[in-house]
Amino acid sequence: MQALTVIACILAISISSMDLSLAIIWGRKASFKWSKFLIVFASTLLGVVFSYAIVQFSYLFEDSLAMSIFRYIWDILFHIDAAFLIVFIPLFINWVIARPMPAYEKVAFSLVAAFFVVCYILSIFLKHEVFLYLQHLAFALDIVYTVVIMAVNCTKIEQKGVKAVAITIISVSALVVLLFTASILFPLLTPALLPTVALLYFIMLLVFLFIAIDNQDRRNEKKSDEIQSDKSRLMDEIVENFHITEREVEIIKLIKMGLTNKEIGGKLNISVNTVNNHIANIFSKTGVRCRIDLLNLFEEASW
8 A cells, every 4th residue: 555655646746747837837928926826836736745755655665763754854844735735725716716715714724724733743742543534624624615615606607717627626626525535434545545635636736727828828819909909998898888987997907916805905005995895886886796707797717
């Protein structure tokens, strides 16, 4: 089983390396700030699997003090990376569907990440399997959250690319739930669980990056003046039909850039409450219910 786990890690590292390469390519093509964050995300995913692979690979050699120290160092790096991902994954999936993540959700997942780290520390000193299951529970919360958020918002998405990514995320998350269930029923499968789950998420990230790069290439194929003309015409029609004010136009443009309400307030030097009021007015005038609907109105994705 140890050898199979290492092989699974190698496969996951190969796919994650492709993810990182595509993330860098997209980062050079796109102007979105999240394209840069995605490079960090892909790098961290690669780091998690690489660290885990090193730890598993070390078990194939004769145990010694030097090997034990080496194993602990990589194990610590793995858990630091994993805690970061617990916080980052919910942020990423919310950004994909243009849903601003509420502050209380960010705090909640920060606490889950802290809980994950505490369980790891306790497992070192107390040597009890219960802490391993609690760490799995922390990741399970990420998965459940992912499925719920995507399932609730998937029907609202009209852009084919965004919908394809949302469906992929839901499908991968469902498979991960099955894998977690299998690992509970068959404990011997537990060592191979992480690289297999990672492999599924790397494939999901590949789907997103292929679509994101294709979207960016399509934008680049058009001449900049044509794009500006099309966008200006659509904006003029919306302003006229829905009686949008100049300030609301500014806010719509910032929403399309993927900024949160707080960031919009900072850009325009107005309070968050004022931004909330403007957005509520925009939603009321256009008849939309959320940012996804607003982007559908403009016939484009946030990325």
